[in-house]
Amino acid sequence: MSTTHYACDLLAVSEAAARIAGIVHRTPVMTSETLNSRAGRQVYLKCENLQKVGAFKYRGATNAVLKLSDADASRGVVTHSSGNHAQALALAARVRGIPAYIVMPRTAPAVKKAAVEGYGGIITECEPTLAAREEAAATLVANTGAILIPPFDHADVIAGQGTAALELLEDVPTLEAIITPVGGGGLLAGCCIAVRGIKPTIRVFGAEPLGADDAARSKAKGEWLPQTAPNTIADGLLTSTGQLTWPIIRDQVERIFTVTDDQIRSAMRFIWERMKLIVEPSGAVGVAAVLSEEFHSLANIGTIGIVLSGGNVGLEKLYW
């Protein structure tokens, strides 16, 4: 009998929690009686939309940046991303006082570039293809000696994201289940390791848009499948799971629920309107899943935690 070695364990998450304490927000856990009643369970929302840079990504980026040796750190960090990880890494680097080189497709919205620059990130533009992004990042690494910190498939990033669930379970020890959004799987894998490490009986679920359901399909088939041609408003969840995150999701997560964009919009509006929290589409998929008919049929879950993963939306228009 062999033991699978995962990229992350409870100790790594606990160490990450100690490392990032006082730098990341300990985000509040919110409840709503209306939500409880609609879900048919006690629901606890871990508000990572209220995290610095507006997303849980700041946890993993901070953990990865702080874990670097002084020598490594001094040369800076690199990533290619047009999303929340780019902002998170830029701020984490600024807090440590080191450069962050961010590769962004030249087609990325000006507001996203401005946000990265606002946190002190140094942007390198490239053509809008994965190959061009990877090449630009590799060139930066070669030229500067900076360390590549990818958005999810990295042990320290996974451990950092897991601290969200560690705090949630600390605040609500009676949780019988948790559910988080899944894109690349860093949040889901880290949270899964954290809560099952502390409470092995807890049930862990993922929530995914139907238009980017690679994790659900992978789980159903029992083997890794890539996401091709994603189509959903949940623009933080377009990517496939990774080499490090997939084994954890495969072995330790019970099930992935998929939701339509209409379900996501409806959950978002509920959270905005009733809970006064701005959550982005990707951040609302957990709530959408828990409100779905499919989820309602699950028995023996009186108390569930949901990670609201982020709140970075443009406020020029509404989603409904």
Next chain:
Amino acid sequence: MSTTHYACDLLAVSEAAARIAGIVHRTPVMTSETLNSRAGRQVYLKCENLQKVGAFKYRGATNAVLKLSDADASRGVVTHSSGNHAQALALAARVRGIPAYIVMPRTAPAVKKAAVEGYGGIITECEPTLAAREEAAATLVANTGAILIPPFDHADVIAGQGTAALELLEDVPTLEAIITPVGGGGLLAGCCIAVRGIKPTIRVFGAEPLGADDAARSKAKGEWLPQTAPNTIADGLLTSTGQLTWPIIRDQVERIFTVTDDQIRSAMRFIWERMKLIVEPSGAVGVAAVLSEEFHSLANIGTIGIVLSGGNVGLEKLYW
């Protein structure tokens, strides 16, 4: 030398806090480095927009309802309001299991009527004048024996609202000042009594829309002035201060700052966009005041608490 007797003292606020504990949310206190930097001080936001019914009003309503004797309570409570107090009183009454009779002008938006009914309130419609509202409420009191709980000018309501600042100062004992919105003055008066009772050196300010600046004009003149013809997007702050709230504001509040609707919109957008919190126009006036040039000129306030008083906005359109 005579002593002025105010409607509320620290003991009343402390008793209110014990009475409503576990029923009202202990709302989180949020910070933003960008806000600190723009304000030139450490700013702590007490998020009453995340309170049940979306506003601090639930504190005062709950305290007033719970303080009734069983005999009085059994006949129910009455108010005339089309705003957050109506919803707050309806829910507070439902939690105690007693009827809430809410007088609303027949012209009140359907969504506000639906909200009150959603919390179990029994609506009586009347003509949209203050005289008609007061008459309808008096008739209800006469016919049912129910107790009138006004929105602000009531000792138990003022004490209940003060619990928001009690919690804020408990969480951030280093506060050198606080500022809250002022409409009828229940929140400002209660918070003022609470924090000055604990820390007599703390400075207390009010924030008011320029289009409904009766409190600022009253303070300037040193005598109570009514608000006539208010004109502002901050629709929770249209009313004059009351007989019980005005003496506290007159004697214990240092100053009232006024802000324009443009300043309110800009503060609102900052809070939505950067802090991911939905706040209504009335709820954002404290932040608008602290970001104003006038406020910047105040010295010796390194640390200030601001009450974000509510988040009840329609989400069919944006304010900008």
